[in-house]
Amino acid sequence: MNVLDSERMADVLAPLGYSLSDTPDDADLVVLNTCHIREKATEKVYSELGRIKALKTARAEAGETMLIAVAGCVAQAEGAEIMRRQSAVDLVIGPQSYHRLPELIARTHRAGGERLAADFEAAAKFDALPKDRNARGVTAFLTVQEGCDRFCTFCVVPYTRGAEVSRPAEAIASEARGLAAKGVREITLLGQNVNAWNGEGARGLAGLIRQLATIPGLARIRYATSHPADMDDALIAAHGEVSALMPYLHLPVQAGSDRVLRAMNRAHTADSYIRTIEKVRAARPDIAISGDFIVGFPGESEADFEATLALVKEVGYASAFSFKYSRRPGTPAAALPGQVDEAVKGERLARLQALLESQQRAFNAHQVGRTCPILLEKPGRLPGQFIGRSPYLQSVHCDAELSQIGKIIPVEITASGHNSLSGRILEMA
Ligand code: SAH
Numbered sequence: 001m002n003v004l005d006s007e008r009m010a011d012v013l014a015p016l017g018y019s020l021s022d023t024p025d026d027a028d029l030v031v032l033n034t035c036h037i038r039e040k041a042t043e044k045v046y047s048e049l050g051r052i053k054a055l056k057t058a059r060a061e062a063g064e065t066m067l068i069a070v071a072g073c074v075a076q077a078e079g080a081e082i083m084r085r086q087s088a089v090d091l092v093i094g095p096q097s098y099h100r101l102p103e104l105i106a107r108t109h110r111a112g113g114e115r116l117a118a119d120f121e122a123a124a125k126f127d128a129l130p131k132d133r134n135a136r137g138v139t140a141f142l143t144v145q146e147g148c149d150r151f152c153t154f155c156v157v158p159y160t161r162g163a164e165v166s167r168p169a170e171a172i173a174s175e176a177r178g179l180a181a182k183g184v185r186e187i188t189l190l191g192q193n194v195n196a197w198n199g200e201g202a203r204g205l206a207g208l209i210r211q212l213a214t215i216p217g218l219a220r221i222r223y224a225t226s227h228p229a230d231m232d233d234a235l236i237a238a239h240g241e242v243s244a245l246m247p248y249l250h251l252p253v254q255a256g257s258d259r260v261l262r263a264m265n266r267a268h269t270a271d272s273y274i275r276t277i278e279k280v281r282a283a284r285p286d287i288a289i290s291g292d293f294i295v296g297f298p299g300e301s302e303a304d305f306e307a308t309l310a311l312v313k314e315v316g317y318a319s320a321f322s323f324k325y326s327r328r329p330g331t332p333a334a335a336l337p338g339q340v341d342e343a344v345k346g347e348r349l350a351r352l353q354a355l356l357e358s359q360q361r362a363f364n365a366h367q368v369g370r371t372c373p374i375l376l377e378k379p380g381r382l383p384g385q386f387i388g389r390s391p392y393l394q395s396v397h398c399d400a401e402l403s404q405i406g407k408i409i410p411v412e413i414t415a416s417g418h419n420s421l422s423g424r425i426l427e428m429a
């Protein structure tokens, strides 16, 4: 979502004459888009600001100005703290206020040094950002829902991104048609809790996907991120019936111990999660399952952690993200007793990641010798080499031609690694 938000900020600033620069060194405006989900991400903001401040000072010595804006969830959560800790920051702006960037920048310039902060304006963003988006390639993100009402006890999202809001289907479809007209072949529907989408004009996310699947030119649809308790039968059925819906499901489970899941307020058990996966696989047997995991949640014992390993073995993941529990001020879990030692967290994370990595390698190796329809996205690093995506969201390297970008081409997979596949194109499209 932050990648998309950065693109949207670039879009609203383009009419003012701003364009993207490759480095911050000679930028007139540096926007640092930030993430508040874990402590490490938040701390990075301050070290990065120190570096950008040095650039601003160098510019000032040359008689030029550089504005520094901090955007994203750290701006939302600790705007005043950022202003206090880093005097070089001109502007802080939370994720709901990006449509106000041009105005705020103009005001900062006009006031000559007045420092501004934009507050939370729930739901304003969808309507306020320009409808006509720039397409930056053959794949695009599209926001359909924002915010979260689930309040997992470890998570800052319900506080930084606010309550769940769904965009109406017509607004989404119109944006999707616009992207398709600009050559986008694959869209990823985004929301913090995307499968809880309940906007006007379609029945649930499944209904929305069925509508979008009829848009000419749009060949592939994905969505992220889903909550297991919102994985309804209609959405599961869509995986078996809508050919544009790609066989990939990111369904975070966080942990395999019911005791820990309860303390996390996850509203699902290990067993209900596994049953959901079974239903999804019954609808779409080849589906790739991906997940998120947290190790070292307060009170997690060795036995609890082993329940996570057991769940991973049972599910079999094609890819995954796993993290050490990070204590976030203001969330209920931060105040729980039984905070787990960092060294224990590190050791558990290493064991979990070794298992997940071996599953990912096995999933990738399974494709070798098969032929996959690959959406060709962009040139690779080597001459003649291009990068595309398999239906299972794997990166695939193959030799191709520029004119084939945006086409979906049968590729025979010849080799696999941990993070990508290689292959050769079977027919010229
Ligand atoms: N909405 C999604 C995920 C949002 S945050 C969901 O329902 O799962 C992305 C991931 O960050 C989470 O799935 C979780 O694994 C991780 N995460 C969130 N808060 C965290 C914390 N305090 N410490 C460690 N990982 C965290």
Ligand code: SF4
Binding pocket: 148, 149, 150, 151, 152, 155, 156, 157, 158, 192, 193, 227
């Ligand atoms: Fe955070 Fe996801 Fe839980 Fe919402 S459902 S509180 S975004 S982890």
